[in-house]
Amino acid sequence: MTLTNRPRGTNDVGPGEIELWHQLEEKIRQVCSAFGYKELRTPIFEHTELFQRGIGEATDIVEKEMYTFMDRGQRSLTLRPEGTAPLVRAFVENRYGEGALPVKLYYLGPMFRYERPQAGRYRQFTQFGLEALGSADPLLDVEAIVLPLELYKACGLSGFQVEINTIGCPVCRPAYREELVKYFEPHADKLCGSCKNRLERNPLRLLDCKVEGCQEIMAGAPSITKHLCPECEEHFSQVLAYLDALGIEYKLNHRLVRGFDYYTKTVFEVTCSELGAQNAVGAGGRYDGLVEELGGKPTPAVGFAVGVERLLLALRGQEKAKAETAGPDAYIVHFGGETKQRAAQTAFFLRRRGLWVELDYLGRSIKAQMKAADRLGSRHVLIFGEDELSRGEAVLRDMKDGQEQKVDLQDLEQLAKILGECGQ
Ligand code: HAM
Numbered sequence: 001m002t003l004t005n006r007p008r009g010t011n012d013v014g015p016g017e018i019e020l021w022h023q024l025e026e027k028i029r030q031v032c033s034a035f036g037y038k039e040l041r042t043p044i045f046e047h048t049e050l051f052q053r054g055i056g057e058a059t060d061i062v063e064k065e066m067y068t069f070m071d072r073g074q075r076s077l078t079l080r081p082e083g084t085a086p087l088v089r090a091f092v093e094n095r096y097g098e099g100a101l102p103v104k105l106y107y108l109g110p111m112f113r114y115e116r117p118q119a120g121r122y123r124q125f126t127q128f129g130l131e132a133l134g135s136a137d138p139l140l141d142v143e144a145i146v147l148p149l150e151l152y153k154a155c156g157l158s159g160f161q162v163e164i165n166t167i168g169c170p171v172c173r174p175a176y177r178e179e180l181v182k183y184f185e186p187h188a189d190k191l192c193g194s195c196k197n198r199l200e201r202n203p204l205r206l207l208d209c210k211v212e213g214c215q216e217i218m219a220g221a222p223s224i225t226k227h228l229c230p231e232c233e234e235h236f237s238q239v240l241a242y243l244d245a246l247g248i249e250y251k252l253n254h255r256l257v258r259g260f261d262y263y264t265k266t267v268f269e270v271t272c273s274e275l276g277a278q279n280a281v282g283a284g285g286r287y288d289g290l291v292e293e294l295g296g297k298p299t300p301a302v303g304f305a306v307g308v309e310r311l312l313l314a315l316r317g318q319e320k321a322k323a324e325t326a327g328p329d330a331y332i333v334h335f336g337g338e339t340k341q342r343a344a345q346t347a348f349f350l351r352r353r354g355l356w357v358e359l360d361y362l363g364r365s366i367k368a369q370m371k372a373a374d375r376l377g378s379r380h381v382l383i384f385g386e387d388e389l390s391r392g393e394a395v396l397r398d399m400k401d402g403q404e405q406k407v408d409l410q411d412l413e414q415l416a417k418i419l420g421e422c423g424q
Contacts, residue, residue: 009115009123011309019323020312027154028108028128035147037106037130042086044110048076054085054294056261058201065113079112083129084262084287084303085294091133092296101134108308120278120310129284131303133291138238141266141286144304146248148270148282151306156320157272160281162248164268165224165256166236167204170289172229177203179222187217207255223254235265262287266302272310274317281314282306327377329419330396332359333369334384343384346394346412353416374399380419382407 006012013021032039048068055062067079080086087105090096096103108128115121130147132140145162152160168176180203184191188199192211199206207218228236243250250268258267267285275281284304291299315321330350334343340359347357358376360369373381383395388406396407396418407415 007123009117009121011122011124016323016325019325020315020321021308023324024155024308024312025108027151028106031147031151031154032106032130034150035104035130035143037104037132037147040087040090040105040107041109042080042083042090042107045077045079046086046089048078050085050089050294051078051081054088054262054290055082056202059205059259059261061113061259065115067112067114081113082111082260083107083109083127083305084131084260084290087129087131087303088133088290088294088296088301091299092291092294097134097291097297097299102137102140103133104130105133106130118278120275120307120313122309125310126308127305128308129303129305131301133299133301136235136288136300138235138266139242141235141239141302142242142246142248144284144302145243145250145268145270146246148304148306149248152270152281152311155311155315156318157281157311157315158318159274160270160272160314162243162250162268162270163253163256164239164243164250164266165253166228166232166239166265167257167263167267167285168224168228168232169264172227172232173204176222176224176227179227180204180206183221184217190217202261204257205259207257208259218255225254232265239266258283258285260287262290262293264288268304272314274314275310278310280307281310325377327356327379328358328373329355329378330357330380330382331369331373331376331378332357332382332384333366333373334359335366335386336363339384339386339389342389342409343382346382346384346409346415349412350416350419353420355416355419 051066052062061081066081069077071077087107091103106129109126110124111127112124114123117123130144132144167173181199184199184206188196190213191199192209192214195206195209195214207221256267256269263285265286269280269283271279272281282304286302288300291301312321332343332347334340343359347359350357358378360372364372370381379399381397381399383397388394392409393406394409395404397404
């Protein structure tokens with residue numbers, strides 16, 4: 001560790017990159033507004049118990065990946081590893097469910113998981129997530145899939161694939177779980193260490209193992225489809241019917257299970273071929289029991305979360321991540337002393353009109369100031385020479401074609417108008 005190294009699995013997002021984030025954030029807000037989702041900002045840390053109860057004790061996240069600490073008042077707190085449980089906590093605490101239903105909310109912010117970092121997998125990462133609470137309508141499952149797809153499309157992303165499954169509900173899942181245990185038990189000695197543990201604690205997660213030996217055994221495992229109760233079967237067939245009606249392509253994957261205990265019925269994942277091993281650009285599902293589990297009234301709900309860094313990685317891979325980096329509207333070149341004071345007054349006036357105006361703070365020569373303006377990509381240079389200033393004028397040079405004109409410094413509104421029009 002050195003003072004100048006950031007912690008493993010974290011990123012700095014600075015100039016050249018942050019513009020992409022701003023563009024993406026704007027697209028997120030546009031798509032959410034069209035679908036009627038409003039933003040919710042929750043704390044970055046929550047009581048640890050929220051995640052233990054919400055995500056489930058026997059999940060990788062709770063067992064191995066949480067950043068948990070005691071505060072000075074001896075409370076156990078955890079940096080949020082995901083956004084669904086905090087949002088549900090806020091839904092119950094703030095009684096959002098007492099207003100019009102469904103409640104549609106979205107969030108955008110950092111999440112924290114102690115995972116082994118690699119391309120597309122970080123210890124601090126950003127999720128854009130959305131949740132619809134208060135309706136069991138399968139159309140909302142479909143909205144939760146379609147909204148992120150609209151975002152991907154608006155960003156220009158291609159080559160993504162939706163995989164979908166149903167994992168049943170507390171009525172039909174226990175029998176399926178038993179079937180799975182019955183199937184896997186005779187193979188127990190050939191399973192990897194994690195799967196041996198899963199067999200006892202969370203057998204559904206066996207289906208998700210990527211270890212080759214386990215996958216071979218998995219091939220013969222019973223499928224959930226034969227164990228669904230009529231309600232789950234009907235729900236899933238309606239979800240698929242809506243997807244078909246909307247022309248959304250998807251792949252049925254009856255091995256798709258998710259790393260959270262809160263899911264019921266529909267689960268889905270969107271992958272992008274560009275991304276290699278960490279290829280999920282987003283995932284989600286229905287969680288009809290979570291609100292009640294966390295102390296609220298029975299409230300069906302469904303949601304989705306997009307990994308923002310992964311989305312940007314995929315866009316970069318497809319050369320779709322072009323930051324719009326416009327330069328300043330004007331750079332004021334001055335000669336120090338009184339010309340610098342006038343330059344500052346003019347800059348402040350123009351900035352108040354929303355124009356980006358730069359000037360020299362380093363006492364550089366005129367030549368060096370011109371070079372700095374060029375390097376910043378300034379559209380104009382305003383030259384504040386002593387002679388011109390004594391006549392109340394300055395020279396405005398268009399950096400694209402080199403054309404110059406005199407501008408009247410008594411009429412800064414007019415100057416702002418010229419610069420504003422050129423910036424459009
Ligand atoms: P998740 O699958 O754990 O689901 O995460 C959603 C997305 O966040 C992933 O598909 C991936 O793009 C991104 N992601 C996850 N972990 C990392 C990481 N370590 N580094 C970078 N990106 C990552 C959830 O979190 C659920 N709360 C989704 C949900 C919302 N379900 C219902 N509503």
